[in-house]
Structure formats: structure tokens, C-alpha cells
Amino acid sequence: LKAAILIFPGVEELDFVGVYEVLAKGRAMAGEGKIKIREPLEVELIACTREVKCANGMTVLPHRLYRGLQDYDALIIPGGRGVQALRDDEGLLREIRKFAERPGALIASVCTGALVLAWAGVLEGRRATTHHDHREQLAAYCDVVPERVVVDGNVITGGGISSSLDLGLRILEIRLGEEVAGKVRARIEYDLER
Amino acid sequence: LKAAILIFPGVEELDFVGVYEVLAKGRAMAGEGKIKIREPLEVELIACTREVKCANGMTVLPHRLYRGLQDYDALIIPGGRGVQALRDDEGLLREIRKFAERPGALIASVCTGALVLAWAGVLEGRRATTHHDHREQLAAYCDVVPERVVVDGNVITGGGISSSLDLGLRILEIRLGEEVAGKVRARIEYDLER
Numbered sequence: 001l002k003a004a005i006l007i008f009p010g011v012e013e014l015d016f017v018g019v020y021e022v023l024a025k026g027r028a029m030a031g032e033g034k035i036k037i038r039e040p041l042e043v044e045l046i047a048c049t050r051e052v053k054c055a056n057g058m059t060v061l062p063h064r065l066y067r068g069l070q071d072y073d074a075l076i077i078p079g080g081r082g083v084q085a086l087r088d089d090e091g092l093l094r095e096i097r098k099f100a101e102r103p104g105a106l107i108a109s110v111c112t113g114a115l116v117l118a119w120a121g122v123l124e125g126r127r128a129t130t131h132h133d134h135r136e137q138l139a140a141y142c143d144v145v146p147e148r149v150v151v152d153g154n155v156i157t158g159g160g161i162s163s164s165l166d167l168g169l170r171i172l173e174i175r176l177g178e179e180v181a182g183k184v185r186a187r188i189e190y191d192l193e194r
Numbered sequence: 195l196k197a198a199i200l201i202f203p204g205v206e207e208l209d210f211v212g213v214y215e216v217l218a219k220g221r222a223m224a225g226e227g228k229i230k231i232r233e234p235l236e237v238e239l240i241a242c243t244r245e246v247k248c249a250n251g252m253t254v255l256p257h258r259l260y261r262g263l264q265d266y267d268a269l270i271i272p273g274g275r276g277v278q279a280l281r282d283d284e285g286l287l288r289e290i291r292k293f294a295e296r297p298g299a300l301i302a303s304v305c306t307g308a309l310v311l312a313w314a315g316v317l318e319g320r321r322a323t324t325h326h327d328h329r330e331q332l333a334a335y336c337d338v339v340p341e342r343v344v345v346d347g348n349v350i351t352g353g354g355i356s357s358s359l360d361l362g363l364r365i366l367e368i369r370l371g372e373e374v375a376g377k378v379r380a381r382i383e384y385d386l387e388r
Contacts, residue, residue, distance in 0.1 A: 014215040014359075014382065017252070021208040021355065024250035045252065056218035058211070058239065059255040132383065148383075160383030161215065162359060165208075188208065189326065189342075189354030 001175050003043045003074035007062060010082020012055045015110045018164025019076055019171070020045065026172055026184050034187075035180050044072075048092075055080040066092075069099045074171065078164065079111030079131065086116050096120040100155065108156040108171060110164045114138055117155070126152045131160035165190055195300075195369045197237045197268035201256060204276020206249045209304045212358025213270055213365070214239065220366055220378050228381075229374050238266075242286075249274040260286075263293045268365065272358065273305030273325065280310050290314040294349065302350040302365060304358045308332055311349070320346045325354035359384055 003023055005016050023043040029035045047062035100107045100122040109117050114130040117123050118141035129150045130138045138144050148163045149170045158167035173181035185191045197217055199210050217237040223229045241256035294301045294316045303311050308324040311317050312335035321337045323344045332338050342357045343364045352361035367375035379385045
């Protein structure tokens, strides 16, 4: 599992750090021998710029500049007010659609990242979710389901901001099994009843 | 409420981004007129270096270089394997202790950030919590309580990694009231039953 999380100016901080934390913690725990994984696990933040100023003012340096998606088998698109600017990036939207059609590829979104998948044509005829303030907008493109994480074939969408953690855990569950996901969930203490 | 989150090499990503997201979202919602706050709300990431490489490989640029804590009235110390190096930073530990003794100051930790508070002498005679793997280590310094967030006077400690969100919400509740905290919780969709 080689995952890219695409970040961009105006990306919501927790939208990408939640799923990043979960996947990177899985990798770290495999390295420590605390979990056994059936395939290598890698996660990178990729962006079109060398610095990314996020929605609430945090600045992050991506691991790699975006040069296409050929090196990855999972792509995660977080949300935030910055998604609006991606709507006009036809080259990127075309690449996202091509990626989604690749056999074995997994494509996911958090929050309003689902709109980017919609604009790319990935959500046609599918069930998906997004932040509660944007469900109506997304409903123009697909069947919106008000759940925290929605899996439809190889397309996984998460709800608002903090659902990023749940999305990451669901990806681990699908690709590496329930036991691995459960151990990562316990390690980050996301297993408490509320 | 002017909060500083101290970040350092090896800081755990979600440990600081969780509380950052919550406080920054409160500020943004106040700016949008969606919540009314009784005092201004600001949050900054501060560090001793211009770039901070986090525990799982994410690189963040702090808002400000650390030059003492005189400009803040809340200080939050996240955890991660990088805390070990702070143990020998006597100048910093002294500043943290001085900060905690200032009237009206609020001091908080997430995860193993509690160890930094302990080394600074802030937890003497107090109740506190930390990541489940480090409770025994922390018990040499204070009364360890296995709860998600522990409030003891002006010292607030959170449990492991994802409790960063709960810590942020508790700080909002204490300083700005339950209604504000509840609205931020709903906006980030952290209000779902699990």
C-alpha cells in the first residue's frame, strides 16, 4: 500500500493529518514489529508547491512535489476551503479520474475532498459522504449518505474534519485487516467509548 | 486566550494538530460570527527551530521561533518520542515552571507531553494523565489518573495521541464556555456516538 495524500493551499489541517497519523503509525508499528502487515505500507504528502499554507494557518512542507500519480496505489484527497481552486485544474482532475479507473487503485476523500472526486467524475452513480455543511452541494453529483465513512467499491469517502481518523482506520482494515486496524486504533487511543 | 503550542523535532503529528485544529477552528468561527466569544482567541505553533520534522516524518514550519513565553496565557505541550531531548533543556524547563506559576496562566499537555511538565516540576502533588504506555513512568512524579482529559487547577493533561481533540475542546469549555465548545465540536464532526 503506497498512499499519497494530496495537500494544497487552504487544506484543512486535521483533514489530512488524521489519516496521515493513522497510516504512518501503522508503518511505524510494523517497523517496531508490533503488527504484522501483509504488504509494505507507505504514506506521503504530495503537493504542487514546496510549501503549503493550510486553512487555519499551519504551514507544511510536502514530502514530494506532485508529478503525477503513477507511483501510488492509494490516493487520498482531504478537504478545506482550498478545494474550490482545484475545480478549475483540469489536468489534475483528469489524472484523478484516470487513477480511480486503474485496477487495484483505492481512492479516498475526507470532508469536502469529496467535491474534488465529484468534479473529477469519480462519484458518478456512487454512494458517498462529505462534511454536513456540504451534503446538499455533493448531492448534485452522487447519492449522499450521512455516514462517517462510506465505502463504494474502490472509492471511500469520509465525513467532516475529524472523520479523517476513521477513514484512515477503514483503509487499514480493508487493505491490512481488522487486527492491524484495531491495534493502530488502540495505540492512538481512538478506541474509547464517548 | 493567547495559546502557544510548543513543537519540537520528533513531536507526534496528531498530538499538536488535534488541539491546533480545535482552537483555530474556534477562532475562525468567531471571525465568521458563528460563535460569540468573550475574549479574543489566538493560537500559534512555536519552536526552537525554523523547521520541525515530526515523529512520523511530516515537516512543519512554526509560526514563531521560541523566545520565551511572556506573550502567551496558555501553553500546550504535545508528546512524541522527541520529548526525551527536552529533558536536558534546563532553561526551557525553568521557563515552563515559571509559566505554570503565573496567575491566570493555563498549562496543558497531550500524550507524553505530560512528562515534560513532570520534569519541569509542574505536576508535583497533582493528578494527571498521559499515553497508556507511559502511565507507569509518569507515576514517579504525580498521581496518574487513567482518564482522557484530567483537569487539576490550571494544569490540564490529555491521554494518548487522539485525545488532543478532547483537550482542545476542554480548554474551549473552560475559557469560553460549553456552548462555544459544543459548536466547535459539531463543526469538526467530533460529536458522533461511536
